[in-house]
Amino acid sequence: MNIITDATIDLLFTKNRETNAVHVNVGAGSYLEINIPMTVDENGYTPAIKGQLLHVDATTSMQYRTLLEAEMLAFHINASYPRIWNMPQTWQCELEVYKATYHFIFAQKNFFTDLIQDWSSDNAPDIFSFVPYTWNFKIMFHQFEMIWAANQHNWIDCSTKQQENVYLAACGETLNIDFSLPFTDFVPATCNTRFSLRGEDVDLHLFLPDCHPSKYSLFMLVKNCHPNKMVPETGIPAECQSGQKTVKPKWRNVTQEKAGWVECWTVPSVMLTIDYTWHPIYPQKADEQLKQSLSEMEETMLSVLRPAQKTSERVVSSPSMSPRPPVDPSELPPDKLHVEMELSPDSQITLYGPLLNAFLCIKENYFGEDDMYMDFEEVISSPVLSLSTSSSSGWTAVGMDNDKRENESSAKSIHPLALRPWDITVLVNLYKVHGRLPVHGTTDGPECPTAFLERLCFEMKKGFRETMLQLVLSPLNVFVSDNYQQRPPVDEVLREGHINLSGLQLRAHAMFSAEGLPLGSDSLEYAWLIDVQAGSLTAKVTAPQLACLLEWGQTFVFHVVCREYELERPKSVIVCQHGIDRRFCESKLSCIPGPCPTSDDLKYTMTRLAIDGSDIYIVEHGCATNIKMGAVRIANCNLHNQSVGEGISAAIQDFQVRQYIEQLNNCRIGLQPAVLRRAYWLEAGSANLGLITVDIALAADHHSKHEAQRHFLETHDARTKRLWFLWPDDTLKNKRCRNKCGCLGGCRFFGGTVTGLDFFKLEELTPSSSSAFSSTSAESDMYYGQSLLQPGEWIITKEIPKTVDGNKNVLYVVP
Numbered sequence: 001m002n003i004i005t006d007a008t009i010d011l012l013f014t015k016n017r018e019t020n021a022v023h024v025n026v027g028a029g030s031y032l033e034i035n036i037p038m039t040v041d042e043n044g045y046t047p048a049i050k051g052q053l054l055h056v057d058a059t060t061s062m063q064y065r066t067l068l069e070a071e072m073l074a075f076h077i078n079a080s081y082p083r084i085w086n087m088p089q090t091w092q093c094e095l096e097v098y099k100a101t102y103h104f105i106f107a108q109k110n111f112f113t114d115l116i117q118d119w120s121s122d123n124a125p126d127i128f129s130f131v132p133y134t135w136n137f138k139i140m141f142h143q144f145e146m147i148w149a150a151n152q153h154n155w156i157d158c159s160t161k162q163q164e165n166v167y168l169a170a171c172g173e174t175l176n177i178d179f180s181l182p183f184t185d186f187v188p189a190t191c192n193t194r195f196s197l198r199g200e201d202v203d204l205h206l207f208l209p210d211c212h213p214s215k216y217s218l219f220m221l222v223k224n225c226h227p228n229k230m231v232p233e234t235g236i237p238a239e240c241q242s243g244q245k246t247v248k249p250k251w252r253n254v255t256q257e258k259a260g261w262v263e264c265w266t267v268p269s270v271m272l273t274i275d276y277t278w279h280p281i282y283p284q285k286a287d288e289q290l291k292q293s294l295s296e297m298e299e300t301m302l303s304v305l306r307p308a309q310k311t312s313e314r315v316v317s318s319p320s321m322s323p324r325p326p327v328d329p330s331e332l333p334p335d336k337l338h339v340e341m342e343l344s345p346d347s348q349i350t351l352y353g354p355l356l357n358a359f360l361c362i363k364e365n366y367f368g369e370d371d372m373y374m375d376f377e378e379v380i381s382s383p384v385l386s387l388s389t390s391s392s393s394g395w396t397a398v399g400m401d402n403d404k405r406e407n408e409s410s411a412k413s414i415h416p417l418a419l420r421p422w423d424i425t426v427l428v429n430l431y432k433v434h435g436r437l438p439v440h441g442t443t444d445g446p447e448c449p450t451a452f453l454e455r456l457c458f459e460m461k462k463g464f465r466e467t468m469l470q471l472v473l474s475p476l477n478v479f480v481s482d483n484y485q486q487r488p489p490v491d492e493v494l495r496e497g498h499i500n501l502s503g504l505q506l507r508a509h510a511m512f513s514a515e516g517l518p519l520g521s522d523s524l525e526y527a528w529l530i531d532v533q534a535g536s537l538t539a540k541v542t543a544p545q546l547a548c549l550l551e552w553g554q555t556f557v558f559h560v561v562c563r564e565y566e567l568e569r570p571k572s573v574i575v576c577q578h579g580i581d582r583r584f585c586e587s588k589l590s591c592i593p594g595p596c597p598t599s600d601d602l603k604y605t606m607t608r609l610a611i612d613g614s615d616i617y618i619v620e621h622g623c624a625t626n627i628k629m630g631a632v633r634i635a636n637c638n639l640h641n642q643s644v645g646e647g648i649s650a651a652i653q654d655f656q657v658r659q660y661i662e663q664l665n666n667c668r669i670g671l672q673p674a675v676l677r678r679a680y681w682l683e684a685g686s687a688n689l690g691l692i693t694v695d696i697a698l699a700a701d702h703h704s705k706h707e708a709q710r711h712f713l714e715t716h717d718a719r720t721k722r723l724w725f726l727w728p729d730d731t732l733k734n735k736r737c738r739n740k741c742g743c744l745g746g747c748r749f750f751g752g753t754v755t756g757l758d759f760f761k762l763e764e765l766t767p768s769s770s771s772a773f774s775s776t777s778a779e780s781d782m783y784y785g786q787s788l789l790q791p792g793e794w795i796i797t798k799e800i801p802k803t804v805d806g807n808k809n810v811l812y813v814v815p
Helices: 107-119 215-224 238-243 283-291 296-301 353-367 376-381 383-387 402-411 489-495 543-560 705-717
Strands: 007-015 018-026 031-035 048-060 066-080 089-104 133-149 167-183 191-207 261-278 335-343 347-350 422-436 450-462 466-473 476-481 496-501 504-513 524-541 604-620 623-629 632-637 647-652 655-664 679-689 692-697 796-799 810-813
Touching (some): 018 107, 489 496
Parallel strands (some): 347 422
Antiparallel strands (some): 031 048, 048 066, 066 089, 167 191, 422 450, 466 504
16 A cells, blocks of 8 residues: 555544544655465464555644654564464564654653553453464664653643743664563463663753753853863873764754754663563453452452452442551562663763753653643643642643542542552663863863763662662762963973762662551652762862862852742642641641641651761962861751751861972972972971861751651651661660661661761771771671672772771772
8 A cells, every 4th residue: 555645644542531642644655565475384374564654743632742753664564373373473563763753751651551551452351262472572763862851840831832841852873672572371460571772872962942041051151161182081182083983974853953952961872671570450350359369479468458248249449438458559569670771881971050950850750750741831721720730641631629639539449459569670880981061161271171980870779668779989080171371381280180089879768658648649758868978089189270170060050050940830739748638637736837747847867978088189389288188977867866856967087287388409400301300398387177076956946846757757667667766665686776866877777777876986987997898797788889789799899908008999890
């Protein structure tokens, strides 16, 4: 079948009695070919479907209509039918998309889920008609753009012209996606699929609308910062390196530089693997799944969910309509999702402030609480809509009265199997990352500072009751230069400065609970713990170089903290600690003034910072200043002890400041070559401070806040007892933890207590012992560089060399 003129293909489906569609416009020259063999051999027969669509333009009936633009889409499907009708079948599907631009928002996930559900069969599974089959997909993009909306709180301007949206786009030469969908078992207990994505020559681009206050300042920064002429890792001029291979022009459709897009990151290749295991729900047999589970463990766990009544009279509903005991979703075996991403070495990133803001918005808009978008125009035209949230479908917004929505949501049937928890693990690895710190400059000014990171590893482990995050950086080097003209030629070496951080580890632990919350509501976070461990900081810089770094920091912070572009939350309904609208909560403690507080107001927060030490030299011709510190410990939490609320404690082991002046050796002062130059450095002044300790505490905002916070924490921590300072009478594994807040080890942080217990014992610490590698630690304790996902492995190990002073450590990166 040949299409000789432009045509439109509509894919229709129904949701909530409303017809929705995917509109696909194709150009002349598209064709479809179907080959069905009329003979059957020993292996059966293989029909084939192939074709191509030219000038594809796909839109949806959502408010955000744009979906896909492509120059050509070619497809080829082979179906292998065996001779016996119910033997396994194999379907191969290959798609090739050329010069594609794909606009992605999270709501499209729910949109296409509804389309698949509407097109799927509603018949109950039948063993007599079951035929096992497997779909193998291979999707290849040749020159692509994938655009993500990155407005704060997921506001999206859905107008057709002059959209005021912040966008982040991933562009590349090739993208290969491989995955299989096996349907080989009849009514399986679990299903598994694995997605593999590989992109080549991938770039990351940023777009700011005209109304953004940082747009033109960013443009001036891009225009005035100069690329570095020297790559620190190799020492070869960048022009020479780029000339060794031919640079072909890159195809860009939307993300063109003249259209206002800024290139921020280039990666030679990206690999992404997604492994997903889930428990399917069979709507026709959902109640049978509760009565007779697909496994003995699930049968035992779900036995409490069944009320003592006839099957015909049984109705699965929320606790408000049924005397059945409340459902505990954590007792169900979780669905599992493992995500692993790896960036190839030698990626180049330019650290712009708006890029960090875009990343944070992407995290919330696609993986956080702001995944339901809101249109600017709809809120303006419908005042009622600004008080409502997006509907449960996730891709259409319906305004309604708060009380009516509350009643309908309480009466809505919620099946317990739909509340199954997730078990998510994420692993991200970056190798040999080259960074550029852009600053304004002139044609004869110094080059921009650069940074080099050997390895970055991010791990996340998320379950129903807790989420643990870990970020580990290998040695970080920053190179900075100046062109100060007043120095004598013998001090040319001072033009190049450097800053080195031997290592950094950030760990975060979030604790969740659903105790006392309505069925189907999100679990709340009642504790957020952060621990940062940094190695030794060493530096040799001049005053102009330090000023250059401060200029970059000032510009970066100016772009990140852009208060003129802060957007309000579209959800005006604030949910209190009990999971309902705080204005109508009847469970609020009478001693608390005002409305019922939210979980963010009452949750326990703790932050710890540990630095091994610093040794910084600020040098110039004839003089030098040395700033040296020993171990630094800072801890802060909002429940410091029984009598006060928020408090901060800090300790610095040693603090020394020395000023040196240079006196040349008179016997060699006449020698010109710098290699023969010798000098005496005289200490002109110094200041030494011993152990410095600071302990500051703030009184609670209200006399009853402390009581309300403890009641909140005890309610949600009673089952797991992870905040040990709340339970002083319990028998703990380590009695040293009693009567101590989380700063000093009074909580279960990453399963261990040793780091917290010894946090402020500086007299017992040797250099880097707070984060040194230890193979004799207890099984429950995790030390510096230990992997979160595989505790028996180490991301980075630290070794103390055999030197006289023992003040320096060498980090080894484990591949």
